Amino acid sequence: MSSRNPGSITQDWDTVVLHKSKPKTQDLRDPKAVNQALRSGAQVQTVKKFDAGSNKRTPSTAVNARKLDEAGEPAALDRVSAEVRQAIQKARIEKKLSQAELAKQINERPQVVQEYENGKAVPNQAVLAKMERVLGVKLRGLKHK
Template structure:
């Protein structure tokens, strides 16, 4: 089914190129002329350098990729020790607290307490310190 507009619309566009005039090198180097222009209300052109003032560390991505390739195996993150898990559970039950109540007292999500008691959490010294303070038990420094 042919469209009734087929061939009826014809657009001819001509490219429009806009160019800024480049500042002269002598204008950029003469601070007196810039100061004078600022004082008299004249026009002063500023040029922003690419990524100027950006707080970035310029590290080529190839270096990071190479380090990952050279690594033999990804380092396994430590998990909560069995002794720490059992100590948290025992102290919490003795204080007749639920996991949600403990989480509320240490200002963490209930899921965090659950992960610590299940041994799935990666130990965080700040969280362990809060649990120690609320439950009154020593958790940091326990070894097998």
Template sequence: MPSRNPGAMSQDWEPIVLHKRPLKSHDLRDPKAINQALRSGAQVQTIKKHDGGSNKKSAAATAPVVNTRKLDEAEEPAALGKVSVEVRQAIQKARIEKKMSQAELGKLINERPQVIQEYENGKAVPNQAVLAKMERALGVKLRGKISK
């Protein structure tokens, strides 16, 4: 039997399933794709990498190198050796004779002024590479005078 209302539309009760296309690995690097995924409600985890492509020294790179084998073989945790009084005085005396400030010496050997200050105050753990640079810059023998 034909419907009474010829302009009426019939309803389709079949379910329609929409699928989101999965993100590809190259989409994960694209900020536009990430923002689109966030807007669509997809679960996205992002990690901000600080100083990722910079040429800055990290804290781990500027930390003094410690011989870990000696620490592992030690029976008790021992304090690391500090710069001896003779080395401290030799650095100060040679630097003053050359009429340099701690900042100038640091710049000359490519180290921060705080490193020079720590060596002169006896707070630094001796690093042979830093001592070698100071020896060349100041013209003084410093290595071999490290206290324990």
């Protein structure tokens, strides 16, 4: 083991100060830098880009607005026809399923089955296909109102 001389070990107690270097040119995209430049009297050049800050497409919105004006009354959505409603209800009762059990088998909420049977639902082909598979009846080819 070597012996160390306590006097030979020195500690440097000078403080080290780190300064952030400022960028050589100010970024004038920063609103604070622009305001500071304006306050100091420096010239600031602004360039407005064509159609900047606009997310609207004026031609298509004008066309859509015109179509809405010409249409007058909003078109009513098609609802499930009486024929489809009765077919769902009849097949579900024959299979001895409740609305909740049918909903569980087709991976939908019970409210969806209830709306289909009450005629309040807007027909969705995917939901009708799942009901056809579980109930074993044809629902998608039936005539609507």
